[in-house]
Amino acid sequence: MTENRLGMTEKQARNDRKMKIGNIDLGDKPLFLAPMEDVTDASFRFICKEFGADMMYTEFISSDGLIRDARKSLEKLVTYDYEAPIGIQIYGNIPEAMVDAARMAEQAAEISSQLESVKGVPGAGHGADLVDINFGCPVNKIARRGAGSGMMREPEKMVEITRQVVEAVKLPVTVKTRLGWDEDSKIIVELAERLQDVGIQALTVHGRTRCQMYTGEADWTLIGKIKENPRMHIPIIGNGDINSPQKAKEYFDRYGVDGIMIGRATYGHPWIFKEIKHYLKTGELLPQMSVTDRVALAKRHLAKSLEIKGDRVGILEMRRHLSCYFKGLPDFKETRLKLVTINDPQELFATLDHIAQRWGEEAPEVKSVYGL
Numbered sequence: 001m002t003e004n005r006l007g008m009t010e011k012q013a014r015n016d017r018k019m020k021i022g023n024i025d026l027g028d029k030p031l032f033l034a035p036m037e038d039v040t041d042a043s044f045r046f047i048c049k050e051f052g053a054d055m056m057y058t059e060f061i062s063s064d065g066l067i068r069d070a071r072k073s074l075e076k077l078v079t080y081d082y083e084a085p086i087g088i089q090i091y092g093n094i095p096e097a098m099v100d101a102a103r104m105a106e107q108a109a110e111i112s113s114q115l116e117s118v119k120g121v122p123g124a125g126h127g128a129d130l131v132d133i134n135f136g137c138p139v140n141k142i143a144r145r146g147a148g149s150g151m152m153r154e155p156e157k158m159v160e161i162t163r164q165v166v167e168a169v170k171l172p173v174t175v176k177t178r179l180g181w182d183e184d185s186k187i188i189v190e191l192a193e194r195l196q197d198v199g200i201q202a203l204t205v206h207g208r209t210r211c212q213m214y215t216g217e218a219d220w221t222l223i224g225k226i227k228e229n230p231r232m233h234i235p236i237i238g239n240g241d242i243n244s245p246q247k248a249k250e251y252f253d254r255y256g257v258d259g260i261m262i263g264r265a266t267y268g269h270p271w272i273f274k275e276i277k278h279y280l281k282t283g284e285l286l287p288q289m290s291v292t293d294r295v296a297l298a299k300r301h302l303a304k305s306l307e308i309k310g311d312r313v314g315i316l317e318m319r320r321h322l323s324c325y326f327k328g329l330p331d332f333k334e335t336r337l338k339l340v341t342i343n344d345p346q347e348l349f350a351t352l353d354h355i356a357q358r359w360g361e362e363a364p365e366v367k368s369v370y371g372l
Contacts, residue, residue, distance in 0.1 A: 019235050019258045019259055020235070021055075021130060021172050021174060021201050021202045021235060022130065022171075022172035022201050024055075024085045024129055024130065024172070026054050026055055026085075026259065027054065029252055029259065029260075029280055030054035030055060030258075030259040030260075031052065031053055031054050031055075031248075031259065031260055031261075031262060031273050031276060031277065032053070032054065032055045032056070032057075032204070032237055032239075032259055032260065032261035032262070033045065033048045033053040033055070033056040033057070033261070033262065033263075033266060033273075034057070034239060034261045034262060034263030034264075034266075035057040035058060035059055035060050035089045035132075035134070035176075036059065036263055036264070036267075037059050037060060038059070038317075038320070039059075039267060039320070040056070040057070040058075040059055041059060041305075041308075041317060042078065042079070042080060042083070042304075042308050043301055043304040043305035043308055043309075043314075043317075043318070044270070044301070044321065045083055045086075046080070046082065046083070046301075046304045047270045047297065047300065047301050047304070048266060048270045048273060049082060049083060050300075051270050051271045051272075051273045051274040052273040052274050052277050053273045054259075055085055055086070055087070055259070056083055056086050056087075057086065057087045057088070057089045057132055058076050058077070058079065058086070058087070058088050058089055059076055059089075060089045060090070060091050060134045060137060061073050061076045061077070061088065061089065061090050061091070061101070061105075062090075062091060062092060062101075063090050063091065063092030063094070063097040063098045063100070063101035064092055064094070064097055066090070066100070066101040066104050066105075067097055067100045067101060067104070074111065074112075074115060075115060075117060076088075077104070077105065077108040077111055077112050077128075078108075078112040078115065078117075078124055078125070079108065079112070079124075079125075079126040079127060079128065080121075080123040080124055080125075080126055081123040081126045082123055083126060084126055084129060085129040085130070086126065086128065086129055087128060087129060087130040087131065087132040087174065088105040088108055088128040088130075088131055088132070089131075089132040089133070089134050089176070090102060090105060090131065090132070090133060090134065091133070091134035091135075091137060091142065091147050091148055092147050093145060093146040093147040093150070093151065093157070093161075095157075095160060095161050095164050098133070098161050098164070098165055099164050099165055099168045102131050102165045102168055102169050102173070103168055103169060105128050105131045105169075105171075106127075106128060106131065106169045106170065106171050107127075108127040108128045109125050109126060109127030109128075110127075112124060112125045112127070113125045121307065121308060128171060129171070129172075130171050130172040130173065130174055130201075131165065131169055131171050131172070131173050131174070132173075132174045132175070132176060132204075133161070133162060133165060133173065133174070133175045133176070134147075134148055134176055135148065135149060135151045135152070135158055135175055135176065135177040135178075136148060136149050136176045136177045136178050136204075136206050137149060138178070138208075138210045138212075138213045138214075139213075143210055149177065149178050149181070149210035150210070151177075152177070152178060152180050152181040152185070152187070152209075152210055153181050153185075155187060155191055155194070158177075158191075158195075159191075159194050159195060159198055162175060162195055162198050162199075162200060163198035163199065166198055166199035166200065167199070172201040172202070173199065173200050173201065174200055174201055174202040174203065174204070175195055175200050175202075175203050175204070176203075176204040176205075176206070176239070176261075177191075177203070177204070177205060177206070178205065178206045178208055178209055178210055179205065179206075179207060179208060179209050179219070179222055180209050180210070181209060181210050181211065182209050182210070182211040183209060183211070185209075186209065186222060188205055188222050188223075188226065189222055189225050189226055189229065192205075192226045192229070192232060192236075193229065193231055193232065196231075196232060196233070196234050200234065201234055201235075202234055202235040202236075202237060202258075203226070203234060203235075203236055203237070204236075204237040204238075204239055204261050205222075205223045205226065205236065205237070205238065205239065206218065206239040206240045207219045207220045207221075207222075207223055207238065207239065207240035207241070208240060214264070217241060218239075218240025218241040220238055220240065220251060220254075220255050220257075223236065223238045223255055223257060224254070224255035224256060224257075227255060227256040227257060227258075228256070235258035235259060236257050236258055236259075237257060237258060237259040237260065237261050238251060238255055238257040238259075238260055238261070239260070239261035239262075239263065241265075242260055242261075242262050242265060243265040243272075244275075245272075245275050245276045245278070245279030245280070245285060246279065246285075248260055248262075248276045248279070248280070249276075249279060249280055252280070260276075262276075267321075267324060268321070268324025268325055268327055269324075270297075271289055271297070274286070288365060290360075290361050291326070291329070291355065291356060291359040291360060291361065292356050292360060292361060294325045294326060295352050295353070295355050295356040296356075297325065298321075298322055298325045298326075298352055299349060299352055301318065301321060302314070302315075302318050302322070302345075302348065302349070302352070305317060305318045306345055311345055312343075314345075315342070315343060315345065315348065319339065319340045322339040322340070322348075322352075323336045323339050323340055326339075326355060326359075328365060329355075329359055332359075335351065335354070335355060335358075338351050339351060
């Protein structure tokens with residue numbers, strides 16, 4: 001690796017540049033929240049933004065659902081002013097549907113303003129700052145239909161869909177994908193060039209193949225190879241198994257990526273963005289968050305969920321988050337059961353207050369629900 005006149009390696013020099021996607025300035029070493037179905041809804045994004053996520057995305061949206069005006073798909077187009085910059089992520093395997101869905105994403109502000117479910121909700125209707133194409137989802141119901149990472153078996157079609165989407169909208173278009181379909185078809189280094197050539201403005205790569213799903217360890221070697229390719233000029237975002245500040249810094253330094261996307265490790269631990277940013281700046285680890293502070297966080301999260309989705313849905317969709325905030329507390333089984341069964345908002349807030357009183361200043365080590 002050669003050094004420039006300041007004594008930095010080429011990789012270090014690239015890594016010190018501020019990142020931009022189109023006209024969106026994301027600063028130095030930005031952190032991205034990965035889109036995750038049934039996890040990264042608007043209330044969770046609110047919390048992640050509060051802790052320093054630089055760029056976020058909606059849960060992925062079916063192109064078929066959008067063009068059929070399916071209610072659930074349309075409601076996923078709703079974004080909020082405080083989330084900016086935010087991308088709307090779409091998936092599918094039919095070029096015409098993907099083009100129409102991208103155009104709808106571009107018109108998200110106008111479309112969401114017509115939805116009864118968000119009328120009167122403060123900040124609703126921001127729209128999209130970019131359109132992201134999901135070529136990375138590995139779950140069977142998506143990939144086996146040829147969408148998500150299923151497209152890795154049809155790279156020609158993937159590139160053509162991308163080209164058509166880029167040409168159909170004025171917003172920046174980005175792509176999220178994987179290394180390849182399986183161990184024998186890791187095509188991402190060559191594919192990255194082709195996607196860049198048809199006009200995408202950033203590429204996120206998860207360091208596993210589709211067949212790996214989420215097993216084993218993510219391998220970022222080929223992500224680093226993309227960054228080393230002198231033809232590549234768009235930002236490259238690495239994704240996969242970033243679960244600590246130390247690992248984030250190590251991977252920024254080792255692979256020279258422009259940004260890092262964090263997914264499963266945020267579940268029950270959205271303050272990981274703050275921890276990483278602090279470590280990158282100071283080289284020091286923040287102390288574990290106390291139970292008192294986690295209760296305050298859970299109450300903010302719950303209040304935002306109720307504001308956006310109403311009491312019934314807001315409580316139901318918070319259950320997956322609430323118990324995870326307190327994972328690792330001793331003698332917590334009975335209280336955890338309450339968190340996932342109570343239907344009354346005031347009773348739920350009272351239970352959270354009880355947690356603060358009972359477990360006080362304990363600061364249990366974060367244990368991800370995915371074992372990362």
